[in-house]
Amino acid sequence: MASPGWVFDQKTFLIFIILNLSLGSCLIATSLEDSTAQQKLDKVLKLPGQSFNVSFAHYAGYVTVNNNSGRALFYWFFEAADDPDSKPLLLWLNGGPGCSSIAYGLAEEIGPFHIRPDGKTLYLNPYSWNLAASILFIDSPVGVGFSYSNTSSDLLDNGDKRTAKDALKFLLKWLQRFPQYKDRDFYIAGESYAGHYVPQLSQAIVRYNRATKAKAINLKGYMVGNALTDDYHHHLGLFQYLWSAGLISDETYKLSDVLCDFESLVQSSDSCNQVIGIANEEMGHIDPYSIYTPPCSAIASQAKWLLKRRLMVGQLGEKYDPCTAKHSEVYFNLPEVQKSLHVLPEAAPSRWETCCDTVNINWKDSPRTVLDIYDELMHEGLRIWIFSGDTDGAIPITSTRYTIDALKLPTVSPWRAWYDDDGQVGGWTQGYEGLNFVSVRGAGHEVPLHRPKQALTLVKAFLAGTSMPAAAAATAAVGSQQLISDS
Numbered sequence: 001m002a003s004p005g006w007v008f009d010q011k012t013f014l015i016f017i018i019l020n021l022s023l024g025s026c027l028i029a030t031s032l033e034d035s036t037a038q039q040k041l042d043k044v045l046k047l048p049g050q051s052f053n054v055s056f057a058h059y060a061g062y063v064t065v066n067n068n069s070g071r072a073l074f075y076w077f078f079e080a081a082d083d084p085d086s087k088p089l090l091l092w093l094n095g096g097p098g099c100s101s102i103a104y105g106l107a108e109e110i111g112p113f114h115i116r117p118d119g120k121t122l123y124l125n126p127y128s129w130n131l132a133a134s135i136l137f138i139d140s141p142v143g144v145g146f147s148y149s150n151t152s153s154d155l156l157d158n159g160d161k162r163t164a165k166d167a168l169k170f171l172l173k174w175l176q177r178f179p180q181y182k183d184r185d186f187y188i189a190g191e192s193y194a195g196h197y198v199p200q201l202s203q204a205i206v207r208y209n210r211a212t213k214a215k216a217i218n219l220k221g222y223m224v225g226n227a228l229t230d231d232y233h234h235h236l237g238l239f240q241y242l243w244s245a246g247l248i249s250d251e252t253y254k255l256s257d258v259l260c261d262f263e264s265l266v267q268s269s270d271s272c273n274q275v276i277g278i279a280n281e282e283m284g285h286i287d288p289y290s291i292y293t294p295p296c297s298a299i300a301s302q303a304k305w306l307l308k309r310r311l312m313v314g315q316l317g318e319k320y321d322p323c324t325a326k327h328s329e330v331y332f333n334l335p336e337v338q339k340s341l342h343v344l345p346e347a348a349p350s351r352w353e354t355c356c357d358t359v360n361i362n363w364k365d366s367p368r369t370v371l372d373i374y375d376e377l378m379h380e381g382l383r384i385w386i387f388s389g390d391t392d393g394a395i396p397i398t399s400t401r402y403t404i405d406a407l408k409l410p411t412v413s414p415w416r417a418w419y420d421d422d423g424q425v426g427g428w429t430q431g432y433e434g435l436n437f438v439s440v441r442g443a444g445h446e447v448p449l450h451r452p453k454q455a456l457t458l459v460k461a462f463l464a465g466t467s468m469p470a471a472a473a474a475t476a477a478v479g480s481q482q483l484i485s486d487s
């Protein structure tokens, strides 16, 4: 999920906003054997609460990223549902900083296994991104999810720099354990505060490949959604969005313009924090990450009222469950679940949480912008996509559009609507030199949670390097559906 500053906790969300060639053949054989043995150890068999069989293999475990302090990152990896030998490899990261990619990315967004409200049983996500790629989730950095450090002070000095370094180390070692993926086309995707992690890790990989004159990691591109990229344009777009959606007063909007411009997101001034407090008050009890759907707490405390409201919200609210994070907190704390995932009892958190406050509060370094990294990486020929769910009040589409505009890129394909295969407008898209923008209509902060089908269309287009589907294809699809239903 999403939280820069908690890009995930309603109380504070606006404040932090608010994730060798000459080696002897016997040496190679030994290392292959080792890696195969470790793969076998990491293989996850049936999970508690899984009443169905799956066609794909999946693996979970740790990769040590620092021996001295004992830092290890936890991963969960799903092979593509079909043809895993040729499908690309995609790493997914959530933000926070401090939020678990397994809690959000896997269990409620793009992963194959989602958790039912009982917190005990699983169901298969029909729009899992492992229909398009083999997908890897890591809890990053240490202190998040099941990732840990044996040096407790490590949890108090996490920051962007070490997060990127450890993640690079993780990937190099993980590819030794899974050598069959070593030359595979590799992509990174993420949302929210991972708007920092994703370009920073991409930069670390590109620089590592350059320095070693080898392609240790075959990085082809990255994609971020509702991503924190540039603090200045974030604030500019944030208050404008809240005002134009009718959530805050004229006065607060004007005040934000005076007091919150040029603010760092992680450390904003007292005066700006005051404006943020007022804005929070004015917005009332809504879910800032998805402004038109009910918040989870409302579901719990006002179930009857919501039932009525759900009918009124109609399609939008029908199947949407705002409490998915609560279900994960039950499931991933079950000892038998932790055991199946090879969690070390001595390294497990006393209580597994979707987001770790200690990590978030003690975040050490967070540059005000990562646009300089975009400048660097666009010249490396990477495929770079930015998407945005347009009903997110935390890192809204206005912020994203101002941020892209700041790159001053020539347009190569003009603004247009894109269509999903049901013939509906899925959102809008514009191609720039070096970057592609896609919005997802009616999606909140976690696009694949709110619009799972459209999100799968998005990732398929991204991985294929094609533009989003246009109206003609959509019409044809509608036509063929009609044929089927007529027959």
Ligand SMILES: *[C@@H]1O[C@H](CO)[C@@H](O)[C@H](O)[C@H]1NC(C)=O
Pocket (backbone or CB within 6 Å): 051, 052, 053
């Ligand atoms: C899953 O596979 C096992 C072993 O092949 C089989 O016994 C079981 O009936 C299958 N379960 C389902 C739900 O298909």
Ligand SMILES: *[C@@H]1O[C@H](CO)[C@@H](O)[C@H](O)[C@H]1NC(C)=O
Pocket (backbone or CB within 6 Å): 067
């Ligand atoms: C860390 O320790 C492992 C196991 O003892 C060893 O294989 C590895 O090379 C060490 N890594 C570093 C960076 O020292």
Ligand SMILES: *[C@@H]1O[C@H](CO)[C@@H](O)[C@H](O)[C@H]1NC(C)=O
Pocket (backbone or CB within 6 Å): 064, 066, 067, 069, 070, 071, 072, 150, 346, 347
């Ligand atoms: C951390 O300490 C535990 C308990 O001593 C040990 O089992 C584990 O291997 C250590 N982890 C790392 C990454 O060094």
